Amino acid sequence: MSLRNAILALLTVEPMTGYDLLKHFEASVGHVWHAPDSQIYPALRAMEKDGLLEGTDVTWGQRGTKRRYAITEAGRTAFREWMDTPLDYPRDRDPVHLKAAYFEWATPDAAALQLRAHIAHYTGRLEQWREKIREIETGGSDMLNRRLATVPSSQHERTIAFKRYTYEGMIARAEAEIAWARHGLALLDELE
Amino acid sequence: MSLRNAILALLTVEPMTGYDLLKHFEASVGHVWHAPDSQIYPALRAMEKDGLLEGTDVTWGQRGTKRRYAITEAGRTAFREWMDTPLDYPRDRDPVHLKAAYFEWATPDAAALQLRAHIAHYTGRLEQWREKIREIETGGSDMLNRRLATVPSSQHERTIAFKRYTYEGMIARAEAEIAWARHGLALLDELE
DNA sequence: CGTCTCATGTAAGGAGTTACATGATTTA
């Protein structure tokens, strides 16, 4: 249900088309929750059917139309409810650590390569998340600015703080992963 | 494909029935990769069909039979190949952090409750992973001992080191999650 | 006139969950 709630979260700011949402998934929420077009469009139709959204056709250019979705009161309620409900934690299922447990079956070079890929992966993410925090701090985040415009200024601090807090968590995790992988490279050296 | 490889990893030690595997998933690999019976049994049949495993019916009690699966040479090769191949990293999709980004929509109490649940979740995992490391260190891990019996003693150090390394990674991650959630609780207090 | 962006889909398949089922064997 997280996809639906990610969509609801974005639509609390303003009505959007599927394409708008797609772009926001790529540019902002996507750093925490990815969703491709093939998921978004059907989800929007289903959510409209369920009364969480209301879609209206908007003309686009000469002949074209696009569908703009607005969150309904039921949608807002559902989102608030989800926000107040504790999540289920899925059982652990971690391919990277599963593999690391059997590194004696890999060649040392292949193992090292994979640890370096792990570092590269999280280093890349780190950059992106740090960039998001920079955007938040400098007020350069479009989506956040539009969101702030919809809430009383007494809520601005909270709203900003939680976005920042989220990315800080992702960064801390990435740093832990990088440290672990570096430790693994050292271990491979030692064992050779 | 990780499920299949987790199964192959276990069967490199000795042939097992679906039920044996199920128990090992609950007790050892399951701390890194969970799999329920409804996944394991069909997977075993499919893997036998693909030539990765060879199943033989074994009598059990008076009338019963059970099927014991042994890894084939093709299975061993496939496992080694997987071990040498870098993983694809899935796109980020993290419900906890997604939610944290919109904590201003939750009541402060509900947000705090969820952060405490986060701490409780990872504290529990932490205990289990620490216990696994203790088992490894004291030689109290059945599965590891049986695995060690199948490899030359020159490989024992590596084999043990990687198991330990894996759980250390899980522990580091859990500690980062707990620290993040505590930070979140402090933040909620501050903002009130 | 071509290419990029905007716009929206379908279809097949893989992975995993939940619930529903059944029956033999061992052990207390």
Place this chain on the structure above:
DNA sequence: TAAATCATGTAACTCCTTACATGAGACG
């Protein structure tokens, strides 16, 4: 003899991925 353990499934469903498709509008 009852309960726990051993043993093995099926069916429906959700979520997500990958690939395949199409077409209009804007811009240079």
